[in-house]
Amino acid sequence: RAKEQGKARYAVYNAAMYTEAQTIWELENNLRLALERQEFLLHYQPIFSLTTQTLMGFEALIRWQHPQQGLISPVDFIPIAEETGLIVPIGEWVLQESCRQFALWQQQYPHISDLKISVNLSGRQLQTGNLIDLLDKILLQTGLSGNSLKLEITETLLMKNLESASLLLSKLKERAIQVSIDDFGTGYSSLSYLCHLPVNTLKIDRSFVTHVNEIKENLQIVKAIIGLARQLEINVVAEGIETQQHLDRLQELECEYGQGYLFSKPLEEKAVESLLEQSLN
Numbered sequence: 001r002a003k004e005q006g007k008a009r010y011a012v013y014n015a016a017m018y019t020e021a022q023t024i025w026e027l028e029n030n031l032r033l034a035l036e037r038q039e040f041l042l043h044y045q046p047i048f049s050l051t052t053q054t055l056m057g058f059e060a061l062i063r064w065q066h067p068q069q070g071l072i073s074p075v076d077f078i079p080i081a082e083e084t085g086l087i088v089p090i091g092e093w094v095l096q097e098s099c100r101q102f103a104l105w106q107q108q109y110p111h112i113s114d115l116k117i118s119v120n121l122s123g124r125q126l127q128t129g130n131l132i133d134l135l136d137k138i139l140l141q142t143g144l145s146g147n148s149l150k151l152e153i154t155e156t157l158l159m160k161n162l163e164s165a166s167l168l169l170s171k172l173k174e175r176a177i178q179v180s181i182d183d184f185g186t187g188y189s190s191l192s193y194l195c196h197l198p199v200n201t202l203k204i205d206r207s208f209v210t211h212v213n214e215i216k217e218n219l220q221i222v223k224a225i226i227g228l229a230r231q232l233e234i235n236v237v238a239e240g241i242e243t244q245q246h247l248d249r250l251q252e253l254e255c256e257y258g259q260g261y262l263f264s265k266p267l268e269e270k271a272v273e274s275l276l277e278q279s280l281n
């Protein structure tokens with residue numbers, strides 16, 4: 001009897017594994033097809049100065065327009081793309097498309113020539129070894145200048161690949177391409193290294209901002225990050241500002257920049273264009 005039960009459990013376990021593997025395999029295949037069929041698109045979330053309330057730039061955020069399932073969030077496919085390596089061609093498309101689009105906007109709306117487009121990078125892209133060549137090619141092709149581009153790299157990634165990251169960052173600096181450390185505070189940073197790396201911006205993770213007024217530890221962390229950025233003489237951006245209370249607190253703490261639903265959700269191309277038209281004068 002026990003043997004039978006064991007056997008049954010074994011069969012169930014196998015079936016579950018099979019389903020999961022098949023789903024991942026399917027998703028991987030679909031991602032590959034999505035790239036060919038050009039089903040990815042970018043939304044752009046505005047980043048504002050919290051002191052002057054002016055627009056400073058946008059963060060490009062990928063979405064997948066699935067023919068049956070509709071718009072799919074990056075949290076549902078970026079992890080698989082990273083696991084399978086598909087993030088490399090997908091990430092290349094993101095860089096290409098965001099630089100192309102932003103260069104075009106800068107031509108159409110000359111008042112945004114000082115604004116920057118921020119693009120998220122994944123670890124696999126750092127490891128390809130030809131990121132700099134790719135960036136040079138894209139900047140040349142699109143006509144975007146290096147100082148209009150900002151790359152977002154997570155803290156964990158940066159610290160995992162310190163030596164190669166430090167070389168990469170200095171090459172980016174030569175091109176005036178800026179670097180933000182994304183999701184700052186969620187990983188483990190060696191502060192002494194941080195002082196030596198040519199990093200321009202710390203982005204405070206949304207998880208600390210959400211309860212900055214309710215959880216004392218979160219307030220302490222946000223304060224500490226703002227203080228650290230000030231000491232290092234670099235910029236600081238708070239993610240996930242959703243309420244006036246969040247904004248009030250961050251302004252009181254003298255956080256320079258912010259992004260979040262209070263100002264704007266990530267916008268489609270057309271919505272960015274009407275925002276840029278409105279801010280023309």
Ligand code: C2E
Nearest residue numbers: 061062073074075094120121122240241242259260261266
């Ligand atoms: P992230 O880089 O930290 O981007 C910020 C995320 O927070 C975005 O989610 C944005 O829509 C969301 N967000 C901004 N303000 C608020 C707010 O006030 N409230 C709430 N609840 N959320 C807010 P999204 O677009 O779903 O992207 C999630 C993550 O997926 C990104 O986190 C990034 O890690 C990754 N991702 C997105 N696009 C790309 C890409 O092109 N390449 C790579 N490698 N990763 C990407």
Ligand code: MG
Nearest residue numbers: 059120152182
């Ligand atoms: Mg980001």
Ligand code: MG
Nearest residue numbers: 182183203239
């Ligand atoms: Mg972030």
Ligand code: MG
Nearest residue numbers: 183205206239
């Ligand atoms: Mg985040």
